[in-house]
Amino acid sequence: MTPHLPTPLEMRRAMGSFASGVTVVTGCDDGEPVGFACQSFASVSLDPPLVLFCADHRGRAWPRIRKAGGFCVNVLAEQQSDLCDRFGSSRGAKFAGLSWQLSRWGSPVLPGVLARVHARVHEVHAAGDHDVVIGEVLELETPTQDRPMVFFRGGFGIEPELVLPDAWDWA
Numbered sequence: 001m002t003p004h005l006p007t008p009l010e011m012r013r014a015m016g017s018f019a020s021g022v023t024v025v026t027g028c029d030d031g032e033p034v035g036f037a038c039q040s041f042a043s044v045s046l047d048p049p050l051v052l053f054c055a056d057h058r059g060r061a062w063p064r065i066r067k068a069g070g071f072c073v074n075v076l077a078e079q080q081s082d083l084c085d086r087f088g089s090s091r092g093a094k095f096a097g098l099s100w101q102l103s104r105w106g107s108p109v110l111p112g113v114l115a116r117v118h119a120r121v122h123e124v125h126a127a128g129d130h131d132v133v134i135g136e137v138l139e140l141e142t143p144t145q146d147r148p149m150v151f152f153r154g155g156f157g158i159e160p161e162l163v164l165p166d167a168w169d170w171a
Helices: 008-015 061-068 081-088
Strands: 023-029 032-038 041-045 050-056 070-075 115-127 130-141 150-152
Touching: 023 050, 023 061, 023 081, 032 050, 032 061, 032 081, 050 061, 050 115, 061 070, 061 115, 061 130, 070 130
Parallel strands: none
Antiparallel strands: 023 032, 023 070, 041 050, 050 130, 070 115, 115 130
16 A cells, blocks of 8 residues: 655644744854744753754755854743844845854854854754754743744634533533
């Protein structure tokens, strides 16, 4: 029996059922800040401290961050849709008019984020149309305690559905 391989649209729909946080991965190449919005981010190991993110081969920022060798994962807060839109777009100067600073590790850090993970590229594995990037964590920051930005089923946030099974109908 030949399996039915899912189409990209089917993959997007099914994987959209997995809620994820939203980050902006930043780096600095030849003195110029670069970055992109990324939902595929996770902790890999506590000892040694490793994280991963997935980056599209076709992206403009990832090859430059890879070349630089270091990056910062900026974990977005719920109200930071402006940063998500800015870094999720393929157009425009991402850092133009934005208040940001250069970390001691040489990567741009964004204001008001929930967490910053400073890391250097440890390994890169090609996987289909993306690279799986393993980063060695150098430093962690948690500057704010707001609610996280969550991406779910093609949108931001999770609207709770109140489901009351028939068995709960005591009347």
